Amino acid sequence: MTAEADRKIRVLIVDDSAAVRTTLSDIIAADPELEVMGTAADPYIAVERIRGEVPDVIFLDIELPRMDGITFLRKLMSQRPIPVVICSAHASEGSDTLIEALEAGAVDVVPKPRLDTAQFLQDSRERICSAARLAAQASLKGRVRPPAPKLNVERKLTADAVIPPRSAARAASALATTPLTDPLVCIGASTGGTEALRDVLVELPATTPGILIVQHMPERFTAAFARRLDGLCQMRVKEAEDGDAVEPGCVLIAPGGHHMVLHRTGARYTVRVIDGPHVSRHRPSVDVLFRSAAYGAGRNALGVLLTGMGDDGARGLLEMREAGAATLAQDEDSSVVFGMPKEAIALGAAQKVVGLRRIAHEITAYAARAPMRDPA
Structure with a gap:
């Protein structure tokens, strides 16, 4: 192991509460992979700290004296990008302000630690330290970070846990007999996805085929995120509800805490919002x-995998391609975290690898060439 690989992730804490700064410092200092570089009561003090030493990650509150956290975040991202985790007492509410922070460049949002119960404090410790380690891996322009630490995590479940896999024979039969339907688009994203999705969706006309989106977000965040996008886009954007129709000009975003699956009845589509592991x-x-899109839509769909940590969506995109769908992955240069797209590319799941600025064009081109079902 090199000295660089052994170096701890340095964290700067920006919060006007001395008690919160102390609690966060204790939590971070107890993690063997993290260290507290310093603390600051407001953004101006934070700037002085950064001038002396650049942290790997900043924990930032929104409500701060002299300059609010959103303004500081925007200035930071435009001048000296550093991975920022918003640490807010309102993190569980999914407010428009926190969605705005994610769009401004924050890589994650976590709740402030509370000391009222031992279990809540333990949950806070795990969430805060995990957020710091993952944020340190975010690829922000102009920054060089230490090698990603190895994380000890629980065993992952695959989509088999929610949708039973098909046999090769059944899959081949389904591919050959999939009826022609209106085209649809499925998009997956995680870290950096809130900004990437906004950039894509605002460029799409109201005549675009129906779009289904999974963005990794906690409960209550997706409704606020959908409302915000709805005010910016020509397409109608809403948080998906069980039974919603998939229609041209409409974007459905999977609600946090629930899976969203495509359901076909004849040549028409709806979504099911379901629980599950x-x-x-x-x-x-x-x-x-x-x-669900591979099984339900097959050749009638376009799958798009955007920036994100981990490998969620890689195997699913491969299944879509094998079912005859068109598939895209975001390229490394434009990804905040080149995790999910990288894994999909390695599997051979992406027919094309394109920059973020080309995604909307590719969706529009797909819609123009996709055959439409007979309205009768």
Whole structure:
């Protein structure tokens, strides 16, 4: 092991509460892979700390004196990008402000630790330390980070846990007999996805085929995220509800804490919002959506895998391609974290690898050449 590989991840804590700074410092210092580089009560003090030493990760509150956290985040991302984790008392509420923070460049949002119960404090420790380790891997322009630490995590479940796999014979038969339907688009994203999805969706016309999205987000965040996008896009954007129709001009976002699957009745599509175990350590899972699209839509779909940590969606995108769907993956240069797309490319799941700025064009081109079902 080199000295660089052994170096701990340095964290800067920015919060106006001395008690929160102390608690966060204790939590981070107890992790063998992390260390507290320093603390700051407001963004101006944080800037002075950064001038002396650049941290690997910043934990940032939103409500701060002299300059609010969102303004500081935007300035930081435009001048000296550093991975930022928002640590807020409102993290569980999915507010528009926290969605705005994710769009401004924050890589994660975690709740502030509370000391009222031992279990909550333990859960906070695990969530905060995990967020710091993962944020340190984010690829932000102009930054060089230490090698990604090895994480000890629980065994991952595959999409088999939610949707039973098909035999090769059944899959081949389904591929040959899939009826022609209106085209649809399925998109998966994780870290960096809130900004990437916004950049893609705002470029799409209202006539675009129906779009289904899984963005890794906690409960209550997806509704606020959908409302925000709905105000920016020509397409209608909403958090998916069980039984929603998949229609041109409409984007359905899987609700946090639930899986979303495509359901076909004849030549028409709806979505089912269901419970189930975490798949690829996520709920909603991209693999679950993509498998349902492979089985339900086959050649009538386009699968797109955007920036994100881990490998959720890689196997599902391969299943979509094998079922006759068109498939895309975001390239490394434009990805905040080249994890999910990289794994899909390695599996041979992506027919094309393109930059973020080309994704909307590729979706529009797909819609233009995709055959439409007979309206009768």
